[in-house]
Amino acid sequence: MTPTLPDHIAIIMDGNGRWASDRGLPKVHGHRAGARSLRRIIEECDRLDVSYLTVFAFSTENWSRPPDEVDALMALMAEFSRSEADDLRNQGVRVIPMGSIDELPAMARMGLRSLAELTASGEGLTLLLAVNYGGRSDLARAARRLAEECLKGHVRPEEIDGRVLGEYLLSYPHPDPDLIIRTGGEWRLSNFYLFQAAYAEFFSSPVYWPDFGPEHLAAALQAYAGRQRRFGGRPTDDSEGG
Numbered sequence: 067m068t069p070t071l072p073d074h075i076a077i078i079m080d081g082n083g084r085w086a087s088d089r090g091l092p093k094v095h096g097h098r099a100g101a102r103s104l105r106r107i108i109e110e111c112d113r114l115d116v117s118y119l120t121v122f123a124f125s126t127e128n129w130s131r132p133p134d135e136v137d138a139l140m141a142l143m144a145e146f147s148r149s150e151a152d153d154l155r156n157q158g159v160r161v162i163p164m165g166s167i168d169e170l171p172a173m174a175r176m177g178l179r180s181l182a183e184l185t186a187s188g189e190g191l192t193l194l195l196a197v198n199y200g201g202r203s204d205l206a207r208a209a210r211r212l213a214e215e216c217l218k219g220h221v222r223p224e225e226i227d228g229r230v231l232g233e234y235l236l237s238y239p240h241p242d243p244d245l246i247i248r249t250g251g252e253w254r255l256s257n258f259y260l261f262q263a264a265y266a267e268f269f270s271s272p273v274y275w276p277d278f279g280p281e282h283l284a285a286a287l288q289a290y291a292g293r294q295r296r297f298g299g300r301p302t303d304d305s306e307g308g
Contacts, residue, residue: 081274
């Protein structure tokens with residue numbers, strides 16, 4: 067791993083619907099184009115020897131979208147799991163679904179679990195698929211589990227700190243993201259990785275996700291390489307204020 071490259075990149079894949087609308091197409095066409103973009107970015111991250119890639123594929127709030135769009139997204143998820151399984155396994159990519167997978171329709175749930183099983187031995191890029199995921203629900207779930215452990219006497223309340231809480235989040239034991247990229251020009255987390263993003267660098271790209279390619283990823287990585295991560299401390303040369 068080159069020192070200027072992040073070990074863990076997380077992407078909020080935004081702009082599929084706007085991409086389709088600009089072309090007078092149904093939104094499902096934007097989601098299909100977005101799936102092709104995901105494949106390109108997986109390949110590029112693997113080529114760069116990035117260790118972890120998280121993509122925000124479907125949030126807990128996305129259920130409020132029109133039913134036909136949700137159905138199309140679930141079908142596309144199942145299709146992606148099936149069509150990409152062999153290539154991802156041969157590439158050494160390990161896929162880990164992350165979220166309330168049990169609440170998904172059977173076709174999507176079974177597809178994701180099958181994809182995870184088929185790629186479990188991968189030793190290259192780890193791809194975390196955040197599906198039916200929300201940062202607030204992740205924190206609430208962790209708090210409930212910790213409360214249960216306290217009631218059982220397995221954990222004392224005074225022992226709970228950031229490290230302990232982090233061990234109860236869905237992303238554990240994987241590292242927090244170093245760089246979060248959001249496409250589509252927006253500047254918000256939208257309930258993604260609320261705890262894990264504490265010290266991540268953020269990059270907003272104006273490019274809609276279906277058009278986001280290796281050259282746009284390179285721009286994000288170049289911006290990341292030019293930043294000095296302080297984690298709340300002073301710059302190494304103490305030349306900056308703040």
